[in-house]
Amino acid sequence: GVHGTTADLSRLVPYMTLLGILAASFISIVDIFTHVIFEARKRVSVDITHGAVGYVIYVSSGVLLCLLSTFVCQQWSKEAEGSGLPQMKSIMSGFHDKLSNSLAVEALAAKAVGLICAIGGGLPVGWEGPNVHMSCIIAEYLSRIPYFHSLRQDKALRLQMMACACTVGLASSFGTPIGAVLYALESTSSFYLVPTFWKSVLATISGAMVFDIWYKTPVAEAFENTTFGPDDYRKNQLILFCLLGSFMGIVGAFFVKCTHEVYQFRKRRLTYLSNRFVLVGVVALASGLTQYNNELLRIDPRKAINELFSSNAMQLMTYSDVMFLLLVKFPLIAVCVGLPIPGGVFISSFLMGAGCGRLYGEFLRTVLGPSIVPGLYAVVGAASLAAGVTRALSCSVLIFEVTGQISHMMPILVAVLLSVTVANSFNQSLYDTLIVMKNLPYMPNIRGDVFLSQRVSEVMIKDVVTVKERSSPEEIGTLLIEYPTFSSFPVVSERRSLLGVIRASQLRFLIGGSSATAEKLHSGADELPEGSFQDETFRNQKISPRPVGVEGKSNEKKSREILIVPELSPLEVGDNMSVGQLHNMFVMLMPTHAFVVSRGELVGLVRRGDIIQNVVDVGS
Amino acid sequence: GVHGTTADLSRLVPYMTLLGILAASFISIVDIFTHVIFEARKRVSVDITHGAVGYVIYVSSGVLLCLLSTFVCQQWSKEAEGSGLPQMKSIMSGFHDKLSNSLAVEALAAKAVGLICAIGGGLPVGWEGPNVHMSCIIAEYLSRIPYFHSLRQDKALRLQMMACACTVGLASSFGTPIGAVLYALESTSSFYLVPTFWKSVLATISGAMVFDIWYKTPVAEAFENTTFGPDDYRKNQLILFCLLGSFMGIVGAFFVKCTHEVYQFRKRRLTYLSNRFVLVGVVALASGLTQYNNELLRIDPRKAINELFSSNAMQLMTYSDVMFLLLVKFPLIAVCVGLPIPGGVFISSFLMGAGCGRLYGEFLRTVLGPSIVPGLYAVVGAASLAAGVTRALSCSVLIFEVTGQISHMMPILVAVLLSVTVANSFNQSLYDTLIVMKNLPYMPNIRGDVFLSQRVSEVMIKDVVTVKERSSPEEIGTLLIEYPTFSSFPVVSERRSLLGVIRASQLRFLIGGSSATAEKLHSGADELPEGSFQDETFRNQKISPRPVGVEGKSNEKKSREILIVPELSPLEVGDNMSVGQLHNMFVMLMPTHAFVVSRGELVGLVRRGDIIQNVVDVGS
Incomplete structure (x- = not known):
């Protein structure tokens, strides 16, 4: 606090x-x-x-x-x-x-x-x-x-x-x-x-x-x-x-x-x-x-x-x-x-x-x-x-x-x-x-009325990389390889409702359960034989203690899925909020980013930097 | 701003x-x-x-x-x-x-x-x-x-x-x-x-x-x-x-x-x-x-x-x-x-x-x-x-x-x-x-770790009065009569996704289109004959200029519905956010209330007063 x-x-x-x-x-x-x-x-x-x-x-x-x-x-x-x-x-x-x-x-x-x-x-x-x-x-x-x-x-x-x-x-x-x-x-x-x-x-x-x-x-x-x-x-x-x-x-x-x-x-x-x-x-x-x-x-x-x-x-x-x-x-x-x-x-x-x-x-x-x-x-x-x-x-x-x-x-x-x-x-x-x-990053004060009337939906990034609540280790692995620099991912439900945020390290830990897979993933193998996840014994040996975020699903489905329980509750804002209000939140609460939600679905992301870019564009 | x-x-x-x-x-x-x-x-x-x-x-x-x-x-x-x-x-x-x-x-x-x-x-x-x-x-x-x-x-x-x-x-x-x-x-x-x-x-x-x-x-x-x-x-x-x-x-x-x-x-x-x-x-x-x-x-x-x-x-x-x-x-x-x-x-x-x-x-x-x-x-x-x-x-x-x-x-x-x-x-x-x-309302500072670990879902009010995005004037009228002291209502979609907030005065204005109805509502008539809304000409005469929030629906449906476009973007928080974080938001951003969203659905409401109650209970 x-x-x-x-x-x-x-x-x-x-x-x-x-x-x-x-x-x-x-x-x-x-x-x-x-x-x-x-x-x-x-x-x-x-x-x-x-x-x-x-x-x-x-x-x-x-x-x-x-x-x-x-x-x-x-x-x-x-x-x-x-x-x-x-x-x-x-x-x-x-x-x-x-x-x-x-x-x-x-x-x-x-x-x-x-x-x-x-x-x-x-x-x-x-x-x-x-x-x-x-x-x-x-x-x-x-x-x-x-x-x-x-x-x-x-x-x-x-x-x-x-x-x-x-x-x-x-x-x-x-x-x-x-x-x-x-x-x-x-x-x-x-x-x-x-x-x-x-x-x-x-x-x-x-x-x-x-x-x-x-x-x-x-x-x-x-x-x-x-x-x-x-x-x-x-x-x-x-x-x-x-x-x-x-x-x-x-x-x-x-x-x-x-x-x-x-x-x-x-x-x-x-x-x-x-x-x-x-x-x-x-x-x-x-x-x-x-x-x-x-x-x-x-x-x-x-x-x-x-x-x-x-x-x-x-x-x-x-x-x-x-x-x-x-x-x-x-x-x-x-x-x-x-x-x-x-x-x-x-x-x-x-x-x-x-x-x-x-x-x-x-x-x-x-x-x-x-x-x-x-x-x-x-x-x-x-x-x-x-x-x-x-x-x-x-x-x-x-x-x-x-x-x-x-x-x-x-x-x-x-x-x-x-x-x-x-x-x-x-x-x-x-x-x-x-x-x-010196080109230092900085959160400037807003001056000028133009800026305040813009909507969040106009400045947000629309393609947010998400991880589904129920994902197979392969999906998670691919995600981690594709975006190696991302430190966290938003977790969404089937309907793209935002559930929370999970750190990349936690995701690695989740799929780390089958280290063989992880190694294969790291060695660049794209196609994984499905059998490699079925060895239950091997898996349970590796995961000790069992991480909180993991719940093994029953074997009914073809591909095993992991239920991801998000760790962090991020800042959510509506898509028709004004940029001025959001700037206010950034100044006051100092988050690094905020997720934009519309009709219950995650539709975008605004990072601290996007706001700055915007201010500079307006030319305060 | x-x-x-x-x-x-x-x-x-x-x-x-x-x-x-x-x-x-x-x-x-x-x-x-x-x-x-x-x-x-x-x-x-x-x-x-x-x-x-x-x-x-x-x-x-x-x-x-x-x-x-x-x-x-x-x-x-x-x-x-x-x-x-x-x-x-x-x-x-x-x-x-x-x-x-x-x-x-x-x-x-x-x-x-x-x-x-x-x-x-x-x-x-x-x-x-x-x-x-x-x-x-x-x-x-x-x-x-x-x-x-x-x-x-x-x-x-x-x-x-x-x-x-x-x-x-x-x-x-x-x-x-x-x-x-x-x-x-x-x-x-x-x-x-x-x-x-x-x-x-x-x-x-x-x-x-x-x-x-x-x-x-x-x-x-x-x-x-x-x-x-x-x-x-x-x-x-x-x-x-x-x-x-x-x-x-x-x-x-x-x-x-x-x-x-x-x-x-x-x-x-x-x-x-x-x-x-x-x-x-x-x-x-x-x-x-x-x-x-x-x-x-x-x-x-x-x-x-x-x-x-x-x-x-x-x-x-x-x-x-x-x-x-x-x-x-x-x-x-x-x-x-x-x-x-x-x-x-x-x-x-x-x-x-x-x-x-x-x-x-x-x-x-x-x-x-x-x-x-x-x-x-x-x-x-x-x-x-x-x-x-x-x-x-x-x-x-x-x-x-x-x-x-x-x-x-x-x-x-x-x-x-x-x-x-x-x-x-x-x-x-x-x-x-x-x-x-003197029993004055006040937002106290938080002291004590107990408080910080509580979740928003534990302190929120669960029964939030909402208005559906597509509501008939009768529904809106009933709502306004039932909760005459409420100054605004959250607008939700079919799936109970939070879309925004609309003021009660705006709602009154929306249904005010047929002043006959409004008068009847105010005079306490509970059962309204459906026919009273069908007079298109009468309605259009009354609404000039046409308010932004209204879109007339085609006559296909039996009961006419009004599409409510919310005016304000409220503060939304996830249900597993800590009360400490939320208190922070209340102190910093000074809203009167925050809506709690879980899996894309509106599940609760936390008012400024609820946080205070909570602090007093913990006994800082």
Whole structure:
């Protein structure tokens, strides 16, 4: 069932706690390594050596690290490339089986090492997507521990486990448990089971404790709490924040478009960059060459964000520095999204938004006087650009947690809502765009009335392979040979009434009773002598214990028939149901297929994929 | 469809904005009146008059106001009694039709006037439940505006509208938009459609603006932001917060039990209090008598909470004052929950929790020294007692918004999670208890494995009233007379295959072709002369335009038959599906019933209520 039973609690609580601790620890370790490499490279090339030597060391070490990142992904798991959030989103929408490679331990290793090298190598990639991906792989392997097997077998619980893993990954990225819960709610599932709520809170708190301990150690940068006063925001400024939010929505949509275009352009035109190493090498070279001479571009994004959010005047940067940063970073980040290395985009959009907001705030301060606090505009800008890219309203909650202040929620909420609305009028979110770019299976939301009026009978597959309730072993055998990839078959009565579904393995077991036949079938013999089934003794020896699904018929008939008792009760729908309703069922109940019944007879089959095809055809 | 189509946006956005503004304005006005009456009563009895005269005025005005509150509820709408949240929770779980009285304008009037009188009269009742109720009624009436009719017709959208109204009501109660969104998620629906998210955020922001403007006016108390420093919480204190959280969980569960026991005791034993006016009069008298001499007990709960949350030493109260407050208020609040007046319990549990936490913090400060900040313990206590009573994890987010500080989230989150876990091990949440107490229809979550293994065939109703695909008007007429309350009938073929569902009104329309017959049927004529249907001309004249569902049969047969084309495609399930799966479908897809099909034949019917009955039998 979808709702965890009481008996499950003794497994669920340790599972979620362990998941939180393990995933957060793993992510913390990756973060430490990233930071160490990032700092070591800077120290060797800037503090120890100088000038041309330092330049060469800085650039070459960056290129080498990025190439290593590419190499690791190519060798261990190509699933580790990119953000990972799109894959997880796809898994959440019910395609667990099709993306099992993404949850392999090779992907975890490649993602971790690749991420360390990519960020250490100086590319402006984020870590929140990879963290989510790593967290999900850890959840997957944790569930393979025998004690947790019963959780794993429940499809709904398994989905919840993934949702919780997403939450932990996000929470560990920025230390934002509540925002992460909301963000996972928004971005990974089109519906949300309330029982997931406490589980993800538990997992996230367990993770946050690890994160809390480690982030108080001095090795890494942490986000600082902001200290805006009660007078830093006045109501008459709300219109200024609205303008900022709308503008960030446009920038966000533009960024998504750029990412898509860059990816398309590279795939189609730049064939000489089709080699992944050449591609990453060139980008890393460009990144290294521009970064070395400018301390600004080498800065840890968290440090830069703290600076931009500050309620006082900026210490490290001037306004022209911020503008320069934006102009250089924007194209570089857009290019990096599609590279064959692990890397997210959230922190980058956060940084860009904070930069834009600060510039806007400083401009307003010059024009309107000291009642404007530019740091607050930076905060609003960061939240709304992140929202414009990801289309998640929960970016507002993330920023409350990042800044530790919730007292100025009004401008942030309004700006984020406007940003999402404006951006949505242009295109889809970055993650949905990546899903399309990478051809991942996904259950889209329906938009447009056309689709809803279509009938199920118009989209169904009409030729359904069935097995009759009373079939001879020969018939079953032929069926299994003809459709070796089918994992289950619908069982129908004489009148083609749908009785249920039986797994192929169970059918094999049923006819396995006469192993001779089975062997003959497997060796490709089409014509079977009838006598081979008549040896009752032989048969009874083989079947022990006698399977539930089998009832030997009396020998009156010529060909012996097996009565197949179906194991599973499938989803049945009437043929005049609207596709909209069926889509609803697919989203809610997450079956892989539904059988279409008309006048009591099985007339068709609609698979999850058929609905998607249909949505794409309509062009939502 | 569940997902709003693009065309709907032009209606949804104005609807949600209007809902937010209207509901928040209405709630604000009620709040102003409450405050004015509360203050006026205090001024007249304390500042203008003194001693015995003041005492008499204070007590008698309180009793009169409370009696007025009771009178208003009795006269206008008994649905206005109590919190209102349980009714809304019931509506959200799919019982819109059964609780339409709760959404009538009379209930709105009674709730508003009753709430003003009850709080003005000095009873320690909260306003968040009534606010939610009033907001939902406003949402209902707003949807009756012709422009919004199309939204109203979509069952899923209607549900989302209610969820958004809940959010606005909660957000307006404390000025906590995000917490309200989460709280509505947790407490009103067992699953949550992500498309509700932006709608509720939009409605809440619109409402928050109204609230924001009005709360900056000096008339009412507002929650003050807390000002805890970064050193006010140290990690080694976490265990102390855990203890507080667990204890608050026990207190919360105890409070729920007390409420229930008081209610039961009153119903069974105190028959002389069965008159609602006597009952409310006695409680109001007791409340007035204890309050007058003690300024503490007359204080606005918001003011008291601000004081308890303060990071400095308390100005208005001493520790013994706090203890006295708790001892007097606790039983009074438990009694007030079941009174026939409007009133919630959230703010009261907030206050009690803050008091307990402050006492605990002050005690710890005495023992462990100045590193303990008692105000922080008061905050944690408030959040965790509210969570212990309502079992909502989102109480943590509510408190972040109430205090305007999120930097000390760790102790709050951990304490709230512990409180909910501990309290859940004792009993159900207060709202679920009230649902049971008031016999409201509700779709409970399934707990316990027993239930899941039962088959649908064991719980279904076997005698389903059907209409044959080809029926004579006489047959249809007889059916309609026999089952006048049925709103629809399943249509079956000769072989009892389920073809679909037809509404009774449509059936009436079909046989209405010969109005003479219909009239005769209505006048109760059982035996009809066959000739009355043979007049073809007469029939064709009457039916214009010819309804889709009718196909005239040739005159070959003796008795004319009508071919019924079903309108709706119902939910069909196999008879060996588990009840757990079916429950899932009921929760997710919210049908009122499902048809059970076996071997292509209609064999039974399961209504929403049958599942509930079953759950109650198992005793979850």
